[in-house]
Amino acid sequence: xxxxWTPPEPRPGLAGEWDKFxxxxxxxxxxxxxxxxxxxLTAVLSLINFTQRTELNWSTWQWLVFLLFxxxxxxxxxxxxxxxxxxxxxxxxxxxxxxxxxxxxxGLHLALIAWLFRNGxxxxxxxxxxxxxxxxxxxxxxxxxxxxPLALLLFSGTLLLNSSLVLPVPGxxxxxxxxxxxxxxxxxxxxxxxxxxxx
Numbered sequence: 150x151x152x153x154w155t156p157p158e159p160r161p162g163l164a165g166e167w168d169k170f171x172x173x174x175x176x177x178x179x180x181x182x183x184x185x186x187x188x189x190l191t192a193v194l195s196l197i198n199f200t201q202r203t204e205l206n207w208s209t210w211q212w213l214v215f216l217l218f219x220x221x222x223x224x225x226x227x228x229x230x231x232x233x234x235x236x237x238x239x240x241x242x243x244x245x246x247x248x249x250x251x252x253x254x255x256g257l258h259l260a261l262i263a264w265l266f267r268n269g270x271x272x273x274x275x276x277x278x279x280x281x282x283x284x285x286x287x288x289x290x291x292x293x294x295x296x297x298p299l300a301l302l303l304f305s306g307t308l309l310l311n312s313s314l315v316l317p318v319p320g321x322x323x324x325x326x327x328x329x330x331x332x333x334x335x336x337x338x339x340x341x342x343x344x345x346x347x348x
Contacts, residue, residue: 150343156236171228172237176345179231183224190223191216198320205320211265215320218258222327229335236342245289252285252332259328266318273315277325280310281332288337300333307333 159168168174171183198205198215207215228234238248256278263274284303291299311317311325 150345152341153236153344154240154342156233156240169237172231172233172235174236175231175233178345179233183227183231186227187220187224191219194219194223194323201320207320214261214265218261218324221258222324222331225331226327226335229331232340232342232344235340238336239339248289248337249282249285251336253282255328255332256281262321262324266321276310276315277307280307281329284333285337288333293339296338300338304329304333 156172157174159165159173165173175183195216229238238251256274259274259277259281263270267273284306288296288300288303307325307329311322317325
């Protein structure tokens with residue numbers, strides 16, 4: 150194993166846009182894990198909710214948003230944790246605003262949950278989005294050697310929020326843990342990008 154800090158240049162055309170999304174130079178193992186893991190987790194979540202479809206009584210739009218978020222968050226957890234994504238998103242030149250902006254735009258997820266699944270429960274949005282932005286700002290300003298334990302502490306706080314203070318709606322008990330795992334732990338933590346000797 151070796152460490153490669155400098156990412157290769159994204160490929161031209163549409164392939165390059167994909168590279169900018171997951172990081173250029175992804176290995177076959179990373180790609181397989183991303184696709185199999187993402188599809189697998191989405192399928193399991195879908196199966197669980199499908200067995201409860203009568204109780205959930207969701208509209209078509211709710212099912213579509215559920216599927217979109219299940220796929221996005223499952224894939225985001227896996228993809229952002231890969232060495233290739235770490236090397237790309239934490240490359241030289243990436244600043245506070247880049248990471249903070251990436252996280253902040255995910256407020257749309259929380260807004261849609263509050264609107265479509267919680268009948269406009271904007272307290273839910275404010276609590277979780279406020280926690281997300283505050284936690285992100287603190288994490289980004291924390292010394293490197295303390296980032297991992299702090300990220301796990303902040304993530305543990307989201308589990309308490311989700312299980313004790315702001316209870317999830319049926320069918321979405323997984324959403325907050327997946328959401329914060331993707332952002333606090335998988336995305337924001339810089340790590341040495343280990344790569345195999347041969348790809």
